[in-house]
Amino acid sequence: MKRNRSVFFTLFFLLAAVTSAFAQQLPGESKLGEAEAPVSMEQATTQVPQAVAAEKSADLTLSLEECVEMGLNQNPTIIAARKQLMASESSVKSQRGQFGAGMSMSYGYTHSSDQPRSGSTPSAYQDQWGLGINVSQPIFMGFELLSKYQKTKLQRDQSDAQLYNAELVLIRNIQEAFLTLLQGRMEVKSNQDSVARLQSQLGVIQAFYQVGLRPRADVLQAEVELATAEQSLLKANNSVASKTARLNTLLNLPLDKKVDYTGELTYLPFSMTLEQCIVRADKDRPDLRIAMKAVKISEEDVTISESSFYPKLTADFNYNSAGGDPSVSTNRYNYKNRPDSWDVGANVNWNFFNWGETYYDVQKSKETVDKIKADYDNTRLEASYEIKDQLLSLKAAADRIRVGRKSVESGREGYRMEMARYQAQVSTNNDVLNAQSRLSASEAQLIEALSDYQVALARLFVAMGVKNPSLKTS
Template sequence: MIRNKRTAARLRIIGFSLIVGAIGMLSAVVHDCSSKEESPLLTLKQSIEIALERNLTIKVARHEIRAAQEQKKGAKTGFLPSLSAEYTYRRLSEIPYGVINGKQFDFADQNQYRFTGTVEQPLFTGFATLSNYQLAKLGLDVAKIQFDQVRLDLILKVKEAYLGILSADKICEVDEQSVNQLQAQLEVAENFYRVGMSPKVDVLDADVRLAEAKQQLIQDENDLKVAKARFNTILRRPIDQEVAVEDILSEQPYERSYESCLEVSLQKRPELMEAEKNVASTEKEITLARSDYYPKVSIFGNYYRAGDDPAVNGSEFVDRENWDVMALATITFFEWGRTGYAVNRQKARLHQAKQTLEKIKDAVRLEVKTYYLDLQAAEKYIWVVKKSLESAKENLRISNERYREQVATATEMLDAQTRLTQAKTNYTKAMVFFNVARARLIRAMGLEDDS
């Protein structure tokens, strides 16, 4: 009779413990759902659009493009004729005169006004004008490439920050579930201890495990707040604004081969394009430096008006207006090697630009290889941790069954719970690592996405 009463008491305690555990897990789910409804969901696409619209570095790069466009327009004017005007006034101390047959004659005005209008058209500048225009055009190309580079860097930052929030949020979910389950297990241990079914040490052990889980939750919640603050900073939103993101974590295998990734990167990377433009610019600088070897040929057209009053309406000594056309060719024969030194300096710059291009190619190859290997490792890691997670779930289920049958200790069950929590955390980290590695590989190829 007494044995039956004890058995009934044990069953009531076990049933109560299961109810408490279920309530704890349900509260965790409810807490997660309510916390995610606090703010509107922000998709990754929306986040990127906001960042591109508000980022200051993007705005600086846009202004750099405008500046390069104006410089190109200015260089184009070198092909066009230039107009200039000059107005002079001259007063003589004495009126010039001459004497013929004893008679004095004035032959100039004491007040002399003169207006000169000039049209100059360069015909040949030793390729300097063309080189300046080509350099300005290359400068515009470089500005656009730099804008693309800034854009790609910003998109990657947004992706990493977005995935950082997802990672921290999911880890907090795991921590909350662990805290609730450990709280329920502590209550079970206390109930078992009160009826003499387990020793005091089981209660103390459960209490310690619960305290450790709460400490981990506090740390991970802080990490989540930091991740959200970093995300808001990148998007230039208020740093304390609440953030809710959608779950975009994917474990779909990456189909593109390494050779394909490398080929795309060598074609699309902005850093390589900029280095190639720098090589072309240095070649134009050599042509520009050599222009001093050639003669400069221009044609001028002048229109003159003169007179003894400010209206330059002529006088008895000068015609009211006149004009002329003149061709001018100039060449400098000797400057102590200045032009040769300038050419040699630009040739050295050209070698430097070509070496820099090869250096960047090597860096791109290494970067693509590194991120591709990271992606492959992440895929394998996901498979491993998934197996570990399945084993941890089954281990916890068996431990709970054994504990209810009083053939396992509380420590064994708590260890199983700890291993499950760690397995869930590892799975989340593996998923995030895989998605971050894919985002970095896409950036290494010079793409915004892999579609």
């Protein structure tokens, strides 16, 4: 009798302890039977576990906008694009110099085997030094110089657009890395919560097993589920470490540098229509500007090819001095011992027949113009498709957020009810574990939807050619 009484009190104590432990609400959960106000899209992020806190020993704290600004200042890809732009600026200045007069100079020494003579009279030094200077000013080069100058200016504009495009690509990569890092941290927290729930469930099952209310198989099943959850937590932690290293790389920071990347995945309403996005892209997308500049450059190449049809006109000034010593200061064989002479004149050079070489070169340049125009049209079509695709991804992610938050609400309530039923001995261990699995899956789906939404938003801004470091939509 005493033994039965002690078993009864033991069982009563265990049930009371278990009931007290699980009477507490899960995070974000309402009490059973209470009406809960609808959750807005803006509040969807409160439905999932928030990212784990960063290490307190972090050397640096960066938000999304600060990450983008640092990347634009330090990333080697952007530095290379800026150097290319500076090279294009120098090329413009170099080509501009072609309009001015060119000056050349020659200086040399000549030894003749015999004394130069005119008849029997010496006419020049046997050892002679000479100096020559030429100044040539282009007057008309068949529009070649002007076209080449315009071409280099277009190439400079193209390099500027390429720099802008490189910045957009880097912004997109940084934002995607940052957002997936936040997603990974939230998944770590979700997995930690899952492990905590399974540990509590294992404690309950062990308590019931010790008093003979549950079989050993339930304990083993709970242990397997807990080990699986711990494996998922380890994978999530490793994924966060990898994503942190990736973000450090994009910011040109040491891989092992401890940085506190602060932020959260939130719903940001986007109201622009497809037509508005396409209009914005036509104005701002750098690849469209690059393609348009390529068309204009090819048109300048046509003019450069056609310049061979025209004569070339230059004005020239020549100065020559010759003497018997390195200073070329005197020459006894010249009038009044003068060593120098000069002349000025104009020259026309016209290659008017070359068996069709120029004609076909022009035809080739014109065909290239048509080809590049077709490439531009294709680039514009692809840009429109990219915008449409990202808008669809954005809408799909928003719909998944709406469905996901309801799924998390239901999953939390279902898990709480199954735990209560299990404590009341009207449910099985499988029911509790299935409810826990459904809750973890619904949290993961909502976290993924929030991440996909902001990633699609980042890609959409890049598709429009818009720099938006903070991803603000208002």
